[in-house]
Amino acid sequence: MSRLNISANLQIMGVINTTPDSFSDGGQFDSLDKAFAQAQHMIAAGVDILDIGGESTRPSAEEVSEEEELQRTIPLIRAVREVSDVPISIDSNKSSVMRAAVRAGASMINSIWALRLEDSLQVAAQLDVPVCLMHMQGTPATMQDNPDYEDVVGEVMEFLSQRIEAALAAGVARHNIIIDPGFGFGKTLQHNLQLLKSLPEFRKLGAPVLVGMSRKGMIGAILDKPAHQRLYGSLSVAVMAAMLGADIIRVHDVAETADALAMVRALGQVAS
Ligand code: 7PM
Numbered sequence: 649m650s651r652l653n654i655s656a657n658l659q660i661m662g663v664i665n666t667t668p669d670s671f672s673d674g675g676q677f678d679s680l681d682k683a684f685a686q687a688q689h690m691i692a693a694g695v696d697i698l699d700i701g702g703e704s705t706r707p708s709a710e711e712v713s714e715e716e717e718l719q720r721t722i723p724l725i726r727a728v729r730e731v732s733d734v735p736i737s738i739d740s741n742k743s744s745v746m747r748a749a750v751r752a753g754a755s756m757i758n759s760i761w762a763l764r765l766e767d768s769l770q771v772a773a774q775l776d777v778p779v780c781l782m783h784m785q786g787t788p789a790t791m792q793d794n795p796d797y798e799d800v801v802g803e804v805m806e807f808l809s810q811r812i813e814a815a816l817a818a819g820v821a822r823h824n825i826i827i828d829p830g831f832g833f834g835k836t837l838q839h840n841l842q843l844l845k846s847l848p849e850f851r852k853l854g855a856p857v858l859v860g861m862s863r864k865g866m867i868g869a870i871l872d873k874p875a876h877q878r879l880y881g882s883l884s885v886a887v888m889a890a891m892l893g894a895d896i897i898r899v900h901d902v903a904e905t906a907d908a909l910a911m912v913r914a915l916g917q918v919a920s
Contacts, residue, residue, distance in 0.1 A: 653848060653893045654916030655856075659696035660905055661737065661898040662687075663862065666702050666720040680723055687728050693903035697896070699758055700724055700749075701739025717745050722752050729753035737780070743771040750775045760784055760833065762811040763818075773819035780826040780858050780896075781811045785834025792834065800839045801846040804829050809853055826896065828858040832865055840866040844885065847892035860898035861885045862905075883908045891915075 664686055668679040687698055702720030703712045712720075717740060725736055729752065737756035738749035743766045746757050755777050762781040763769045772779045783804045785795055797803050808827045815825055829843045829850060840861075850857050861867065867881035868874065879901055886897045886905050890912040899905045 652891060652916070652920075653851065654890060654912060655893060655895040656916065657856075657895060658890055658909055658913055658916070659896045660694070660902055660909065661697040661699050661858065661860075661896050662690035662693075662695040662902045663860075663898060663900050664690075664698055664700045664724070666700065666724060667704050676719065679720070680727070683724050684727050687724070688731070690902040691728075691732050691734050694906050695734060695902045697735045697737050697756060698728065699737045699739050699898060700728075700754070701758070702745070703740060703742075714742055714744055717742060718748055721745065722748055725749055725752040725754055741765045741768065743768050746771055746775060750777060756780070758782075760788075760830070762807075763815060764811075769815060769818035769820070772815070772824075776821065776824065778824045778826055779815070779820060780828050781808060781815065782828040782858075783807050783830040783833065788833075792832075795834045795836050795839055797839060800835070800842050801849060804843060805849065805853065808850070812853065812855060822855075825855045826858050827853055827855045828860065831859060831861045835866075837866050837869045840864075844888060844892070847889060847894055851893045856895035857893065858896040858898060859889045859894045861889065862899040862901070879904060887912055 664683050666679060666683045690698060700721050702717035728736060735756060736754040737758045738746055738754040739758040740746055741759055741761045757772055757777060757779040759779060760782045763772055785791055812825055816822060827850060831840050862882045863875045863878045867878045871881050883904055886899060887908050889897055890909055
């Protein structure tokens with residue numbers, strides 16, 4: 649018998665950046681165009697889910713208004729829907745944005761707050777789509793100041809188990825729940841590595857596991873490289889996560905990750 653537990657349904661989630669970059673002043677249409685091109689590139693590379701968000705979680709990032717978030721995401725979701733039926737996840741913590749996105753064609757919610765804001769638990773239950781519940785210690789503004797745990801794996805597991813219960817109690821269907829340990833969200837390098845090594849534990853919570861480590865600080869800290877030089881490190885941790893049982897891998901570089909995960913999938917299909 650194999651000790652490996654590679655998901656039979658390993659999927660790639662591609663991150664779409666909709667935040668207007670500070671180096672161009674082409675305005676809103678310019679960033680919509682760029683995001684749409686990014687989406688088409690990922691679709692051609694075989695992405696399984698597009699993750700579209702209009703709110704930056706970057707520490708110290710300014711708050712984005714509801715109107716701004718809607719303007720960044722809804723036209724893009726509509727545009728993608730016109731050319732493809734690829735599943736779209738809405739990365740938002742505002743109930744109104746979740747609603748509008750699903751109406752425009754999104755079929756999943758990605759909540760870095762694990763549906764702890766506003767009436768998002770109830771809205772997610774109503775919308776009846778899969779929802780990713782992510783662990784975060786603190787808030788995006790302060791989470792990296794002094795991450796602190798006695799037992800990071802136990803505490804993240806306990807948090808996710810409580811959010812699963814809260815979601816179920818609000819009427820979210822069990823088959824719609826996805827969990828995520830939240831790499832980099834209130835974690836030191838050692839915390840992130842412990843969580844990665846313990847991914848098989850998270851499968852015991854009975855929900856698909858999503859992980860996002862692409863280009864993150866944990867890779868930068870080990871390689872001493874800036875974000876744009878973290879591709880090989882990102883591919884390495886994507887392969888590790890897949891071999892440790894992750895179901896959905898959230899990445900920026902879809903084509904490259906698709907090749908890496910095709911190799912893992914092939915191993916998963918060998919009779920043991
Ligand atoms: C600045 C800091 C910019 C952090 C972007 C980020 C995850 C996520 C993000 C994740 C889920 C990034 C992050 N990370 N959603 N959203 N899981 N479910 O590097 O790990 O993409 S934003």
